Amino acid sequence: MxxxxxxxxxxxxxxxYLPCKAIMRFMVLSRLHHSLLISPDFISRHHHKSRNKFFFLVPSYITCLCEDDDHFTLFQNLMLPVGHYFCHRIIGICNGIICMQMDGVISFINPMIRYCFDLALHDDEDRSIYSYNFTSYRSIYCYDFISRRIYSYGFISRGLSDYLVVKMVSYSNDEGESFPLRNAWVYTYVKDDWRPLEIPDCSLCITPATFAYNGVVHSGLLHWGAKKWVENTWYYFILTFDPQTEVFGELLLADNLVAALYHPDNYERGVFVGIFVVQNNNKPLTVYSLNSPNGTVWVMDRYGITESWNQIFTFNWTDNYISSTLFSINPDIYRHLLRFPFLLFHRDDGTLLFGAELNCPQYLLRSLDISHGTCTVLNNIGRRIGEDLYIGYSSPSLVLLDKVSASMGAKKWVENTWYYFILTFDPQTEVFRELLLADNLVAAYCHPDNYEREVFVGIFVVQNNNKPLTVYSLNSPNGYHCRATVNISSDDVETTPYFIGPRLKAIQATFERRNELEMLPRSANYFLDRALEISKTDYEPSDMDILYAEGISLVNGLKPDTLDEYVRNGREVMEWENGILHWNISKVRDYNNKHRRAKLHKGKGWPFCHV
Amino acid sequence: MGERGEEWEAVMLRKAEEEESKAVKKVKLVTSDGVTMEVEISTVKEMETIQAFMNATDTDNSIIFPLPKVSSHILSRIMELMSGEYDQELVKRLSHEELKEICMVANYLNMKTLLHLTASAIANLIQNKSVEFVRHFFNIINDFTPEEEVQLRKTHEWAFEGVDED
Known part of the structure; x- marks a missing residue:
């Protein structure tokens, strides 16, 4: 046979059908396998077969993955690129991508492929306060005590390829009993920028432990508990955000739930009265209403139908039975609102998962079976005061793998030290190449100590659209992992003409549709005709090329978008393409002027660039 | 009353016809080694490639369907799996070669359940294996240069930890 x-x-x-780790290993099988396994087609095919897993994350302490919420013990440790600073905050998880704020920088982390992508820094108007005074004490509470601001976030996906982060800033009013929203922005991964949103006229409910809480994804929308001041009283509702239309909306609560929150006493203890949307997997939208010391849990059986709200549980935390019997805590401590148990998760078996801060660093996790009135001790975990705890479902995926492999930081052992560089892979020619870093950046990494803790030292290429190649370097002095983002301009990186390669696709698209484009500048036509020559790796611009390149002006203020959008609008394609052609040509010319001695060795394996 | 009776008779007649066609309709599958296997039409239902052919030709009870890519040994294994309602235990007893061949036949005949079963079984088999094992398993020719391969392995070093012995 x-x-x-x-x-x-x-x-x-x-x-x-394979787990992500095995796929990372099998990329080495052959060139064909490498390019197919990192293709978006395969990533989406793999994602459709991936099952929802239970993520259980305490940013600085435990980061793990469980088969389901029944088995908290089946931990698979996820290696997060997390250091020892206090300011970690998990914003959400979508398609296996963890959106996390670390030391003020928001990152998308895919622990399955160990890829970390830093979002473009966002300048809100008080950047100075934000960056210099963002001490651990304030940041863990998501609250700036000096400027009295609260940052609230939400993370949601738009399909498999686009990811949105909603950022909202609220300022405390003079009485301190509410935090009206003042600003809202949305970040989209595809465009890699922040855009302002129309600000909803309301205040977000704030939690006893961390003040702000992050948006909860349900039925394809983000949800936050919110309130607004209507006719001399607080009116509670759920604020929603639709990632497709990028518009905020309102979801109404049951009338009697709203009525219960009206209680005149609440005004006195105002701040921590509120409603909070609770994470779940297969359950209907669940809301935890806190009206100290009472708590109620409501579910919206049919999403969007106000009449379908159902109260499933109600309790009073000063009740001895609940607090001392079930939670084995002295009910007296609940007088201090910060210690209030908080509903974290509505589990698939219908039990409610509560978290209660007892004594730092101990944190209690209790699962409450509401039909039998019994309570299970799940885990007493250690964590920092007020540190965010995230539990929720998501399916591990290879999303962003195409980004990690297209261009990656690498190192090799040369002359008794690690030599850092950028490894590039050209999908057209299927060839790996080296891209050199600036000398002083490399030198920073040659520190002898780094050899000891080499794991978290490295260079990471940062995804962007039309910015110069950006490298994020991670070095760890004094055993702490700090981050320094280095923007490498074209002058700092010695590039080979190969650099044109990734842009070729855009030029090709224009070339194919040039007949549809009227009023094409003469110079653009010239370059389109020479597209084939230009895209070659050993291309050297002729004098004529340079002459024509001078004639093309870079279009200022034009923000490149997805290729598709520009192709739809022919005129803009041309302008943008001109910009790119101009950029490419001048880059190549600069290169040739500066490094006349540079030679491209096309050896058997690795074409290195020697100066 | 009369109308009802007629209706009743019509229903019974249709049922009888259906049963008759079920009993009679058999499909002959001719394997690559010349063996003819007679299988019931219900079995063929899952083989979407054959089903599509039958729907298109609209033939009567005597159908002969050549399967030049399937050996009698593999076809009998597939029949075992189907009659055993795709028991995982049965799959575990198959050899690597058998598993691969059944997977290919499942793909060729477009049998979704069987393809899912065998593909996940193979995935299970290789998930903790080394790159060398998988290259041998799928007969993949490594076209990376040694330097490139070393470099790629270093980039994702962690993915190569905890691999089973071949």
């Missing part, structure tokens, strides 16, 4: 050889498509079908 002949040995059967499985066709590549069938192999991919088999690979799509």
């Amino acid at each position: 002949s040995v059967p050889i499985l066709p590549i498509d069938l192999q991919l079908e088999i690979f799509s």
Whole structure:
């Protein structure tokens, strides 16, 4: 019997059942496998087969993955690029991507492929206060005590390829009993920028432990508990955000729930009265209403139908039975609102997962079976005061793998030290190349200590759209992992002409549709005709090329977008393409002027650039 | 009353026809090694490639369907799996070669359940294996240069930890 050889498509079908780690390993099988396994097609095929797993994250302490919420013990440790600073805050998890704020920088982390992507820094108007005074004490509470501001976030995906972060800033009013929203922005991964949103006229409910809480994804929308001042009283509702339309909306609560929150006493203890949307997996939208010391849990059986709200549980935390019997805590401590148990999760079996801060660093996790009135001790975990705890479902995926592999930081052992550089992979030619870093950046990494803790030292290429190649370097003095973002301009990196390669696609698109584009500048036509020559790796611009390149002006203020959007609008494609052609040509010319001695060695394996 | 009776008779007649067609309709599958296997039409239902052919030709009870890519040994294994309602235990007893061949046949005949079963079984088999094992398993030719391969392995060093012995 002949040995059967499985066709590549069938192999991919088999690979799509594999865990992410195995796929990371099998990228080494062959060039074909490498390019297919990192393709968006395969990533989405793999994602469709991936099952929801239970994420259990305490940023600085435990980061793990469980099969489901029944088995808290089946931990698979996720290696997060997390250091020892206090300011970690998990904003959300979508498609296995963790959105996390670390030391003021928001990152998308895919722990399955160990890829970390830093979002473009966002300048809100008080950047100075934000960056210099963002001490651990304030940041863990998501609250700036000096400027009396609260930062609230939400993280949601738009399909498999686009990710949105909603950032809202609220300022305390003079009485300190509410925090009306003042600013709202949305970040989109595809465009890599922050845009202002129309600000909803309301205040977000704030939690006893961390003040702000992050948006909860349900039925494709983000949800936050909110209130507004209507006719001399607080009116409670759920603020929603639709990632498709990027518009805020309102979801109404049951009338009697709103009525219960009206209680005149609440005005006195105002701040910590509120409603909070609770994470869940397969359950209907769940809301925890806190009206100290009472708590109620409501579910919206049919999403969007106000009449379908149902109260499933109510309790009083000063009740001895609940607090001392079930939670084995002295009910007296609940007089201090910060210690109030908080509903964290509505589990698939219908039990409610409560977290209660007892004595720092101990944190109690209790699962409350509401039909039998019994309570299970799940875990007493250690964590920092007020530190965010995230539990929720998401399916581990390879999302962003195409980004990590297209261009990656790498190091090699040269002359008794690590030599850092950027490894590039060209999908057109399927060839790896080296891109050199600035000398002083490399030198910073050669520190002898780094060899000891080498794991978290490294260079990471940061995804962007039309910015110069950006490198994020991570070095760890004194055992702490700090981060320094280095923007490398074209002058700092010695590039080979290869650099044009990734842009080729855009030029090709224009070339194919040039007949539809009227009023094409002469110079653009010239370059389109020479597209083939220009895209070659050993291309050297002729004098004529340079002459034509001078004639093209870079279009200022034009923000490049997804290619598709520009192709739809032919005129803009051309302008943008001009910009890119101009950029490419001048870059190549600069390169040739500066490094006349540079030679491109095309050896057997690695074409290195020697100066 | 009369109308009802007629309706009743019509229903019974249709049922009888259906049963008759079920009993009679068999499909002959001719394997690559020349063996003819007679299988019931219900079995063929899952083989979407054959089903599509039958729907298109609209033939009567005597159908002969050649399967030049399937050996009798593999076809009998597939019949075992189907009659055993795709028991995981049965799959575990298969050899690596058998598993691969069944997976290919499942793909060729477009049998979704069987493809899912075998593909996940193979995935299970290789998930903790080394790159070398998988190259051998799928007969993949490594076209990376040694330097490139070392570099790639270093980039994701963690993914190569905890791999089973071949």
